[in-house]
Amino acid sequence: MASSQLFVDRHVGVDLENKKEGADRRDVLLVAGIPLHRLSRPLQFLVCCCGTFVFYLLYGYVQEWIFRVKELRSHGWYLTLVQFGFYLIFGSIERLFRKSKRRRIPLKSYLLLAALTVSTMGLSNASLGHLNYPTQVMFKSCKLIPVMIGGMIIQGARWIVHLL
DSSP: OOTTOSOOOSSSSEEEEEEEETTEEEEEEEETTEEOTTSOHHHHHHHHHHHHHHHHHHHHHHHHHHHTSGGGTTOHHHHHHHHHHHHHHHHHHHHHHOSOOOOSSOHHHHHHHHHHHHHHHHHHHHHTTTSOHHHHHHHHHTTHHHHHHHHHHHSOOOOOGGGO
């Protein structure tokens, strides 16, 4: 694989590899092992966007279906544990197929990100015991505001009114 590779996984995730042959450069893009590099850039974008929406809708449907059962409404944190158990399994499978086993980000950063993600998803799943899924998604959509404020404070980002 080339050193300019963005994502290393060839079998499960996204893989982007640059192959240079003189002046000719070709990007190889694999998503879940399916080669998309033969498609035009706009079609690649469309496939990835549609895939994101389809799987997000499936995730929401299954989550709402699970929480329709009254006995499960109080088990949002357990659902989070099960989800992260599957993430651990899939991540382990990915590492088996990955050629480069080297970690590029310090373990401390992964642990912080994991703790924040578990907290966010756990609270979100626990809220489904009290809210229906569409209301929860509406509240999740508001997270853009703190992200923008954090971007202004941490990165010094400036927002133009017509972009908001």
